[in-house]
Amino acid sequence: MGKTVVIVGGGVIGLACAHYAVQSGHRVTLIERQPADHDGCSLGNAGMVVPSHFVPLAVPGMAWSALKSMFTPSAPIHLRPRLSPALLRWGFDFLRASTTARATAARLPLRDLALFSLACYQRLATEQHNRFALRQHGLYVLCRDEHTLQEEACLAAEAQRLGVPAEVLDARALQAREPGFQMRAVGAIRHTLDAHLTPQALVQGLRTSLAEAGVEFQWGTAVKRWVTTRGKVSGVQTTTGAVVGADAFVLTTGAWTPETTQGLQLRLPIQAGKGYSLTLPTPPVLPQACFILAEARIAVTPMGQTLRFAGTLELAGLNETVAQRRVQAMVSNVAGYLPQFTPDQFAGITPWQGLRPITPDGLPYIGRTRRWQNLIVASGHAMMGLSLAPGTGRLVSDLLDERAPAVGLDPFSPERFG
Ligand SMILES: Cc1cc2nc3c(=O)[nH]c(=O)nc-3n(C[C@H](O)[C@H](O)[C@H](O)COP(=O)(O)OP(=O)(O)OC[C@H]3O[C@@H](n4cnc5c(N)ncnc54)[C@H](O)[C@@H]3O)c2cc1C
Known part of the structure; x- marks a missing residue:
């Protein structure tokens, strides 16, 4: 039986996380503060997979x-x-x-994640009849x-x-x-x-296939507050006033991550x-x-x-x-x-x-937090978010399924800045 999963943020990272979570049999609710037809960083970018x-x-x-x-x-x-x-x-x-030492150390994990993500794109293109070109x-x-x-x-x-x-x-x-x-x-x-692709077609294709797969989208709804109990997140309170509960939560709010995580005592610069x-x-x-x-x-x-x-x-x-x-x-x-x-x-x-x-070191945050057992962060992809989206989504689904992640996640730890 799959878990109930709430994904906060509906950019390319949130959508990719939803795609692989659904493939793993989880029931997903995606909460996005903008309306369904919104524009954003994931749509007008250069579309390069690099x-x-x-x-x-x-x-x-x-x-x-x-x-x-x-x-x-x-x-x-x-x-x-x-x-x-x-x-x-x-x-x-x-x-x-x-x-030099830290920049050199970042190269291998970035390469591994990017190559893994490219392979995920090739499979996704086959599954989706390459609608995103x-x-x-x-x-x-x-x-x-x-x-x-x-x-x-x-x-x-x-x-x-x-x-x-x-x-x-x-x-x-x-x-x-x-x-x-x-x-x-x-x-x-x-x-x-x-490689390159058309980001609007990718985002639209994912929105359509996720809706068909039964993902509940809450568009025009922002997460305002996290409800926590004994080391776990139990729900998110949104602008509608409702508290949405789930077994696991995935945070994918891109540039808004520091403001979205207020109250969680996490430092995600x-x-x-x-x-x-x-x-x-x-x-x-x-x-x-x-x-x-x-x-x-x-x-x-x-x-x-x-x-x-x-x-x-x-x-x-x-x-x-x-x-x-x-x-x-x-x-x-x-x-x-x-x-x-x-x-x-x-x-x-x-x-x-x-x-x-x-992020300050150019590596995204991908992983569970130690402070909140059921919170996974997938954010901070800088100039590589489109390239790394399907790879990130697959890694998040590995974590949801409690499988060893396909790419080592230590360098991407969300708590590396404290
Ligand atoms: C000019 C330009 C060119 C680029 N070219 C490339 C490229 O060629 N290749 C590449 O790999 N990358 C490229 N990028 C980078 C890439 O676009 C980003 O890394 C990627 O879009 C980030 O995706 P995201 O899902 O993390 O963030 P976003 O797309 O910003 O999504 C985050 C979402 O969270 C939502 N949100 C925020 N707060 C809340 C809240 N409280 N409640 C609910 N929802 C909330 C926001 O509304 C937003 O929709 C480019 C970027 C730019 C600007």
């Missing part, structure tokens, strides 16, 4: 770059100055995690200058050592791979295992990292694969007949306004790499924004 991204944000030198960025609001990564004790503590943890054409990292190409080539060599295949291409070899798609670059790295995307409905040309414009940190992904450009990371708190200056900076950088895409083609396109949930 096992090549095993380097966390917290690396030596990054904290200094973030501090300098306070004075350049249009930089691809920008820390908006503000007095916030939570940001200060997060910054301190980030600084402590930004050592998973395409495995690789990812090209386009470099405009030699120095960046050399840095990326070092990462490619490291990827090879870790069993994640990558190749270095010069400008001519690069252009030959995507003949109609003009590129200005000295060369590129091709990460061959990487997360800062929101805002990013934007712009989707061209009728691009002049469509590549097969997805791309990263390295120096500008812009992702470019074909989704059906449309082409999405996504990027920027702004640490500005839970602030969902669009900073036009940052969007314009992103747009004006595109033509430098892709001359067929000029700023006027983006005129009139409404920018989308989303808040990435960023």
Whole structure:
């Protein structure tokens, strides 16, 4: 007999957790504070499934770059100055995690989780008749200058050592791979295992299949308070006033995790990292694969007949306004790499924004908490939430079923910051 499970948060992580929990025979209620047709971080993102991204944000030198960025609001990564004790503590943890030793130690668990998740995507695509258009054409990292190409080539060599295949291409070899798609670059790295998909189709497909499987969705309902008894969570009180009880609870509230867990005496530091995307409905040309414009940190992904450009990371708190200056900076950088895409083609396109949930060490929180035996956390996936969603969902179902998790969870412990 399966358990009753309440999942709090209906982004891609919550939906993936629900998918595998239902497959394991559990009865799931999913509570999401937004209405059923809501937008959010899990929908307008760049749609890349990237096992090549095993380097966390917290690396030596990054904290200094973030501090300098306070004075350049249009930089691809920008820390908006503000007095916030939570940001200060997060910054301190980030600084402590930004050592070579810790960044290197994070690579193996991130690689394992990402490869596991890619395998889960391949199975999910078969089960769901690939409604979300998973395409495995690789990812090209386009470099405009030699120095960046050399840095990326070092990462490619490291990827090879870790069993994640990558190749270095010069400008001519690069252009030959995507003949109609003009590129200005000295060369590129091709990460061959990487893939892309259409996130809206993934999210919609999961919502539909979960509803068909009998999942109870409580849309437009926020969790306000946790009810606990003797080391266990017994229920969540929602904005409707009702208390929803269950055998197990899964917390997947992304960037809102610190505020959602108030009263639980857990320390789950997360800062929101805002990013934007712009989707061209009728691009002049469509590549097969997805791309990263390295120096500008812009992702470019074909989704059906449309082409999405996504990027920027702004640490500005839970602030969902669009900073036009940052969007314009992103747009004006595109033509430098892709001359067929000029700023006027983006005129009139409404920018989308989303808040990435960023932990100080770049690893998500996945696991049970010691304080509350029946509470599982799956949050803080930063720039990798789409890539890691099905893998995370499978691991959460391993925990619900009390099976040994398919990937070691120690590095992802939700209580590693206290
Ligand atoms: C510009 C951009 C590009 C990106 N590109 C990629 C990419 O190419 N590949 C990749 O892997 N990742 C990418 N990401 C990151 C990815 O989108 C996120 O990591 C992922 O969407 C996080 O999913 P989530 O389910 O944890 O959070 P969310 O999607 O934010 O879901 C959390 C949900 O919890 C709900 N919630 C909050 N509080 C409560 C409450 N009290 N009660 C009930 N519900 C609550 C929220 O309303 C929200 O719907 C990108 C992100 C951005 C911004």
